[in-house]
Amino acid sequence: MSAPTPTAAGSGRSATERFSQKEVRAGAVDQARISAIATDVIQALHEVIRKHHVHYAEYDALKAWLIRVGEDGEWPLFLDVWLEHVVEEVVNADRLGTSGTIEGPYYIPGSPEFRSEASLPMRDGEKGTPFLFQGTVTDLDGAPLEDARVELWHADDDGFYSQFAPGIPEWNLRGTITTGPDGHFAFHTVRPAPYQIPTDGACGALIAAAGWHAWRPAHLHLKVSAPGTQLVTTQLYFEGGEHVEDDVAQAVKPELVLRPTPASSGTGEEVTYDFALDPAA
Numbered sequence: 001m002s003a004p005t006p007t008a009a010g011s012g013r014s015a016t017e018r019f020s021q022k023e024v025r026a027g028a029v030d031q032a033r034i035s036a037i038a039t040d041v042i043q044a045l046h047e048v049i050r051k052h053h054v055h056y057a058e059y060d061a062l063k064a065w066l067i068r069v070g071e072d073g074e075w076p077l078f079l080d081v082w083l084e085h086v087v088e089e090v091v092n093a094d095r096l097g098t099s100g101t102i103e104g105p106y107y108i109p110g111s112p113e114f115r116s117e118a119s120l121p122m123r124d125g126e127k128g129t130p131f132l133f134q135g136t137v138t139d140l141d142g143a144p145l146e147d148a149r150v151e152l153w154h155a156d157d158d159g160f161y162s163q164f165a166p167g168i169p170e171w172n173l174r175g176t177i178t179t180g181p182d183g184h185f186a187f188h189t190v191r192p193a194p195y196q197i198p199t200d201g202a203c204g205a206l207i208a209a210a211g212w213h214a215w216r217p218a219h220l221h222l223k224v225s226a227p228g229t230q231l232v233t234t235q236l237y238f239e240g241g242e243h244v245e246d247d248v249a250q251a252v253k254p255e256l257v258l259r260p261t262p263a264s265s266g267t268g269e270e271v272t273y274d275f276a277l278d279p280a281a
Contacts, residue, residue, distance in 0.1 A: 078202075097232065122189070136275075
């Protein structure tokens with residue numbers, strides 16, 4: 001029997017299942033705040049209905065679509081694609097160091113750990129352009145941070161993530177480097193590919209009906225932290241890459257766009273990107 005073929009829809013279902021298994025706690029939220037936010041959301045929808053003169057056929061279509069979002073298990077997808085970037089913007093508005101952006105659904109803690117420099121776990125003959133990603137982790141004054149942790153994960157050359165698509169080794173293209181006294185890190189990997197979010201469910205139906213596209217640009221995911229600092233969760237993109245200017249998730253920021261150059265030795269490309277971390281609150 002042949003191995004299952006990875007699909008965007010399969011990756012999306014896997015991400016939703018993992019989120020559903022989490023014990024998610026919002027913490028104690030004041031009743032007045034809940035009322036204020038819910039009231040504003042409802043009133044904003046009222047204004048949209050009035051502005052666009054929504055009629056009953058459209059209203060019924062919306063109800064049917066909302067039901068389908070739930071049946072397809074796509075509420076996490078919907079929220080992560082179209083709302084998370086604004087939550088991130090609000091939460092990180094006061095940061096002075098490296099900008100954050102959305103985490104996305106494909107993070108897995110506990111990736112293999114290395115010191116200072118490493119090749120990410122990958123398959124023999126892993127497809128893609130060899131890519132050296134390196135830099136230094138510092139505080140806001142530029143002092144290097146020892147024992148900083150740089151977690152990196154990204155899609156493969158076909159746009160799929162390990163642990164979310166069949167036939168890919170468990171920790172493929174995932175790893176964590178701890179820096180030495182100079183704060184330096186270096187990952188040897190391959191350039192990721194752009195990919196589509198799942199389009200076979202309710203979110204895909206919305207995209208098709210609205211005439212939008214479903215593509216995310218190629219990107220690296222990172223979580224960077226050090227003792228006494230705030231964790232930054234971010235993504236880095238590639239200058240000139242497809243959909244950098246029109247990311248479906250609206251997560252690209254100009255300061256997070258890489259400009260790789262030909263590798264100084266061997267084949268492929270390389271880039272240096274430094275992280276400056278805010279002090280712990």
